[in-house]
Amino acid sequence: MSTTAPTDTMAPWKGVDLDDPGAVLRHAVDLYHPRLVLATSFSIEDNILAYLLAKIRTDVRVVSLDTGRLPEETYECAERMRQAYGLTIEWYHPEAADVEALIREKGAFSFRESVENRKECCRIRKVLPLRRALAGAEAWITGLRAEQSVTRSSLHVVEVDEANGGILKLSPLVNWTYEQAWDYTRKHRIPYNRLYDLGYTSIGCAPCTRAIRPGEDQRAGRWWWENPEHKECGLHPVNYQI
Numbered sequence: 001m002s003t004t005a006p007t008d009t010m011a012p013w014k015g016v017d018l019d020d021p022g023a024v025l026r027h028a029v030d031l032y033h034p035r036l037v038l039a040t041s042f043s044i045e046d047n048i049l050a051y052l053l054a055k056i057r058t059d060v061r062v063v064s065l066d067t068g069r070l071p072e073e074t075y076e077c078a079e080r081m082r083q084a085y086g087l088t089i090e091w092y093h094p095e096a097a098d099v100e101a102l103i104r105e106k107g108a109f110s111f112r113e114s115v116e117n118r119k120e121c122c123r124i125r126k127v128l129p130l131r132r133a134l135a136g137a138e139a140w141i142t143g144l145r146a147e148q149s150v151t152r153s154s155l156h157v158v159e160v161d162e163a164n165g166g167i168l169k170l171s172p173l174v175n176w177t178y179e180q181a182w183d184y185t186r187k188h189r190i191p192y193n194r195l196y197d198l199g200y201t202s203i204g205c206a207p208c209t210r211a212i213r214p215g216e217d218q219r220a221g222r223w224w225w226e227n228p229e230h231k232e233c234g235l236h237p238v239n240y241q242i
């Protein structure tokens with residue numbers, strides 16, 4: 001796959017300070033609202049973006065994927081964010097028939113048996129619902145940061161998302177460190193998932209996410225039984241990078 005996007009894709013971004021998340025979001029709202037979507041798992045990064053967006057306007061679409069396996073703490077965090085910033089959260093669920101067939105044929109923990117099975121579960125519970133959530137959108141916003149893992153190290157603020165119909169994918173915090181995200185969260189008193197207080201550094205499905213141990217990298221608690229090169233759910237495959 002080429003990593004060079006059409007130059008006219010980047011033209012509307014000329015002159016925008018891509019190192020300033022607020023500037024990126026303001027420009028994205030100007031260009032794409034109401035066909036702009038923030039996808040959130042209620043990580044600290046996603047909550048920062050929701051906070052910044054709410055300062056620009058409160059009716060930007062905010063979507064989250066209810067996989068059916070989320071921890072209770074994530075729903076509590078979502079509710080705190082909803083109340084704090086007046087968000088309308090669109091929850092997207094997997095197709096019931098797909099989940100019923102998966103569980104019937106392979107049981108409730110098939111994702112532990114192979115990378116292929118894990119990706120099948122992520123596809124049913126995350127990738128396909130996200131595709132529905134993004135239907136009709138021109139751009140979506142993620143809280144990805146490059147330092148999170150080897151699979152994210154070559155991310156850019158603006159990319160073309162071929163996996164989701166060639167819409168733009170914006171990651172305004174791509175160059176932020178984990179410490180920066182926490183400093184910002186504390187400074188602005190943004191609600192955060194209380195799993196972080198228990199040693200979690202990444203927020204995901206309950207059976208596939210654990211607290212990390214001293215010295216482990218930030219994504220070590222996700223699918224910890226897998227090789228690091230495999231640790232994506234299919235929501236963030238390699239895109240055209242601008």
Ligand code: SF4
Pocket residue numbers: 067069111118119121122123125126204205207208233
């Ligand atoms: S993170 Fe785990 S439970 Fe959640 S969709 Fe992926 S494999 Fe399934």
